[in-house]
Amino acid sequence: MQNKLPATLSIRQIAGKEIKLFFASPIAYLFLAAFAAITLFIFFWGDAFFARNIADVQPLFQWMPVLLIFLCSTLSMRMWSEERRSGTLEYLLTRPVPLRYFVIGKFIGCLSLLIIALVITLPLPCTVSLLGQLDWGPVWSAYLATILLGGCYLAIGLFVSSRCDNQIVSLICSCALCGFFFLLGSPIITDLLSTQQATFMRLLGTSSRFSSITRGVLDLRDLYYYLSLIIVFLCLNGYMLERERWAKNVNSTRHRWIHWAMLLVIGNALLANVWLSQLTNLRIDTTKGKIYTLSQPTRQILAHLQEPLLIQGYFSHKTHPLLAPLVPQLKNLIREYGVHGHGKVRVQFADPTTNSAAQKQAISQYGIRPVPFQVDNRYQSSVVSSYFDVVISYGGQYKVLNFRNLISAKRDQNNQLDVQLRNPEYDITAAIAHVIKEYQSSGNLFNTITEPLTFTGYLSAKSELPKPLQHYQQVIHRVLHTMQKQAHGRLSVQFNDPSAQPKLAHQIAQKFGFKPMTTNLLSQQRFYFYMTLGNAQQQIQIPLGNLQGSDFKRHLKAAIKHFAKGFTKTIALVTPNAPSPYAQGPHYRQLIHYLSRNFDVRTETLNDGHVSADADLLVLMAPHQLNRKQLFAVDQYLMQGGTVIAAASPYQLHFTQDGITLQQHRGLFLKWLQHLGLNVQSKLVMDPQNTALPIPITRTIAGMSIRQYEMIDYPYFADIRSRGLNAHTPITDNLGQATVPWASPIVVDKHSGVHITPLLHSSTNSWLSANTDVMPTFHGNQMAPFTPQGKTGRQLVGVMAQGRFSSYFANQTSPLVTQSNATKTHSKSAKTAAAKQTAQINSVLTHSPTSARVILFSSPSMLRDSVLQLSASVQQSQYLNTLKLVDNAAHYALADTALLGIHARSHFNRTLMPMSHQVQLFWEYLNYAAVIVILVVIALIRRFMRRAKNRRYNQLINE
Structure with missing residues (x-):
């Protein structure tokens, strides 16, 4: 020492x-x-x-x-x-x-x-x-x-x-x-x-x-x-x-x-x-959330692999200069899957441009072909065909991820393209989950059932049923007999007759909303024909369908998948139609593409009054055009215990040559929401905490009208963050920020008897406006500022309601049974009527189970392609946060919280709070002043130390 x-x-x-x-x-x-x-x-x-x-x-x-x-x-x-x-x-x-x-x-x-x-x-x-x-x-x-x-x-x-x-x-x-x-x-x-x-x-x-x-x-x-x-x-x-x-x-x-x-x-x-x-x-x-380390959900998925998993990376030695630095990063991440795969994950890398066997396999087995990239340097411009693909293979099922699925590209202030890996762990893990589900769905459904299921038929006596339903009952028995053999004791069957048991009829009416059916409006024949499937925790209804054996088998398999693990969930997506074949209506292609990464998305019209039996989730975008029959399909889907995600408001957005217009409407869907206790008011939320967007402005200069795009402070685009996002639900937790344009306030009926979870709130200084003229006004070359009007405060623009709902069509005739059909039925013989009215059975579920859920966002335009493109033009990159919001809601509704946890592990959701140009200058000048202060402090410290040294030196001299 x-x-x-x-x-x-x-x-x-x-x-x-x-x-x-x-x-x-x-x-x-x-x-x-x-x-x-x-x-x-x-x-x-x-x-x-x-x-x-x-x-x-x-x-x-x-x-x-x-x-x-x-x-x-x-x-x-x-x-x-x-x-x-x-x-x-x-x-x-x-x-x-x-x-x-x-x-x-x-x-x-x-x-x-x-x-x-x-x-x-x-x-x-x-x-x-x-x-x-x-x-x-x-x-x-x-x-x-x-x-x-x-x-x-x-x-x-x-x-x-x-x-x-x-x-x-x-x-x-x-x-x-x-x-x-x-x-x-x-x-x-x-x-x-x-x-x-x-x-x-x-x-x-x-x-x-x-x-x-x-x-x-x-x-x-x-x-x-x-x-x-x-x-x-x-x-x-x-x-x-x-x-x-x-x-x-x-x-x-x-x-x-x-x-x-x-x-x-x-x-x-x-x-x-x-x-x-x-x-x-x-x-x-060291990142928050460990985004560069395999997360616990990924490790759990790898730990439960039943078959060997193969991850193959096809990367060219010569590729685009912007993709080349990403190759070693992606390889290191893929190797992490091999390390945590416990011997069940095999990792391979190959260059098909130099390996003929790998090239043959990539083309013939996976359909992968090289992508031509233009490479420019100071000497020449050339085209390089290269590979940047990852293949996930499991049990004969595979999924290919190319550079479009893995990277995020944006342009900086100098218009230079910046290419980075988007969220590779989420993309790869989602692909692994997808191939696992595809593999499991190709086998026996009951292999993934952990608890025994019970099929219960609430059917009247055979003599009380119409002849088509008597034949359908025999078909049901045959299909159930076959399914019980495959279930190996995991499926039990029981039939009850509520007509002969008044107590049971009262119970199913209170629990499921099952009431006696009729074949038409004027028929006096009453009967029961309901089917459920469930376990000790959950019961779901099996719809009648088209009264065919193949249809019942499909509906029964779809119901079994609700209780199975590892199957790709199906989303039924309903979007508005274009006003005419030549008009371009609202499009949601980006939403469909985003949801399709993890779900089977199917667009539906609901024109037949039914939601597909295999739909695990119903998503409605701007449902202002729904008629009574379509609304009935939505209502009964909720009454069956399903989840409905909707983006709706009393306004319809139009982009015209003169700018942006809003058209007010009050359709049946808003009345249906009000019946459920969710009242979307006919007003617009204006928030001083907003996202500036390019707005087309027409100015008059020297007598000429000039059209320009300017970035303006636009309070209709509420920028929701921090306290406005509910941190206690995975739907909005870690979302960071969401832009909700032209939103309307949601007023919740506190006496509706359902559990309410707020999701999105505007800032405390926001206010409401009933004016549908959303374009800014100019006085000369100066834009008139948006000034608060009336009372200010937080406004609810996103909510989740769950519980026992009552049907909008309770005590009403089913819209599927029309008056015209009833009249025709009355004029014909009973035998002909029974044959013709097989698909028109007056059945209305009056109550939903407690598992029913409605997730509502009062801004249907936030997911439109045109609005997303506007948001992307501001950030010079693809804007994904509102798409993530709906994707998170879908994962939450379908109880897939594993991928939901990985989904939030991204840097791209960290944005700055909205601020004016004056505020930006304030923070910039504050940093200049801070540098001067630090330099002054260093000089003072140096001066203090020099004086202290001189005092010690003088003291030594005096001594």
Whole structure:
């Protein structure tokens, strides 16, 4: 301990001396101020922080590898060259203090100055955290990467400075050598090489490893790489200075020992990188939610594999330069699946362009073909056909993911395309879940049933049934007999006659809403013909259908799948029709594409008054055109215990040449919602916390009308975040933000008797407007501001209601039985009537079970393709948050919370809070002022320390 203390004191004194010399001149403060000014300029202007609208500090560190070259070269250029020029180097070489103390001390001094320069940038992440939900994990990782990268450049600069006697020469040479290591892994070099060669060069480059740490992954291989460079150049620094102590033409044993020791240290430091490159699990994911680490739901899916799972990656060595850096990231993630697969996951990679067998398999077995990409460089433009595909294969079922499924592309402020992996774990895990479901659905349904099921038929006596139902009853018995053989004891069957048991009739009327049926309006014949399937926890109804054996078998299988695990769920999607064959009505192609990744989406019209029996979920988009028969289908689906997700409001959106118009309506669907206790008012929510959007503006300039698109503060586009999102339900938890355009307030009837869960609220300063003129008005060239009117407060625009609902058609005749048909039936014989009215049985379920659920959003336009494109034009990337909202609701309704947890693990939902241009300027100028304050504080601390030292010195003199 006595030997270490002087060494520590000596190193600290040497480092302190260099720091004092740096701050001895006002140039030091100008230097730090210049560094801060360049950083702030790049952050706010170069990368347009507010225009990006993402709550991260990526612009701060994007240019840091380049800035550090000049910063570190400037800090280190005088450390040894000034000693050599002034003649004090000989004095240091002849002192009894070991030379390594000076090398380490000067390095620590320079590193301390670098840290002081980075401290000046701390107000930037603090500002971002106040303006949005900043993930601090990648921020601290980025600062650590900056310090390590700066340490490499400082070690290089000190080595160069020890060989020069001129500071300018030292600066130039240091920048050149640091730039060499920077360029090794940069796209300037890697774009000219194949994927394999480019991957090797990225392992040597300082900038390529820097980006890995800044995204929040602390990989031991990257950290050691920087440490190895620091060790190598500090050793070279000490070795070259040590050689100047030696007498010329003298080669003693000690000299040879130092020489070989230096080679061994440098060689081992570099070769350790090769050994560590084989270790892929020594890393720490510092992001919130561990988005770069396999989540627990993924591990659970892999742990329950029954068959071997094969993940094949087809990647070309030569591909598009923007896709090339993503290949090693995706490969590392896929290897994680192999590690956590417990021997049941096999991972393979192949390049079909060089492997003919892999190419044949990709084309013949999976239908994968190369995609042509245009590659431009400064010399030529060419087309490269390459592969970027991942195949998930399980039990004979497979799914292919190409680059369109895996990447997210957006353009920055300079119109440069930025390509990143979207959420690869979610995409791959969703594909695994899909092939597992497809494999299980191809086998015996009852293999995935964990609890026995009971089929219950509430049927009247055969003599009381119409003849078509008598024949249908025999078909049901035959199908059930066959299904019981396949069930191996997991399916029991029982039939009851409510007509003969008044108590049972009362029970099923109260529990299920089952009441006596009729064949038509004027018939006096009453009978029961209801069927249910369920277990101890849940009961669902099996519809009658078309009274055919194949139809009943299909309905029964669909009901069994409700209780089975591992089957692809079916969503019945109802969208409005175009007003005419030549008019372009509302389209929801993006919604269909997004939901189709995990569900079987089928568009329906409900014209027959029924929802498909195999539909697990009903989704309604802008259902203002529903007629009475279609509404009956929705109502009875809910009464059967289903879940209805709807986006509806009293307004219909139209895009015209003159701008945007809203047409008010009050259809049957809104009356149905009001009956359920959900009243969507005929008003619009206007929120000062909103998303600015490009709006077509017509201005009159010099007597001419000019049409322009301008970004305006538009309160109709409520920007919902933080308190407006319910953090206690997986539907909105971790969503981050949602833009809800032209929404209407939802008023909930507190006496409806159902459980209400609020999902989306506007801000506390929002207000309501009944004006359907939503286009901004201009006075001259100035836009009239939107001013609050009336009472302000939070407005409910998204809600979930669950419980026992009463039917809108209770005590009414079924719309499926028309008066005209009834009249015809009355005029015919009973035998003909029974044959003709097989599909028109007057049956209305009056109550729903407690499992019935309605999820309502009062903005049908938030999911329209045209509105999503407007939102995408603002962020310069595809806007997915509202699509995620509906997808989360679908996963929640279908109890698929595993994928729901992975779905939220994405950086792309972290946006800034809405703010005006004046507020943006305030935060920008506040950061400028913070830099000045920090520099003043550093100067005051330096002055205080100097005065304290003078007082101690004077005290010693006086003593």
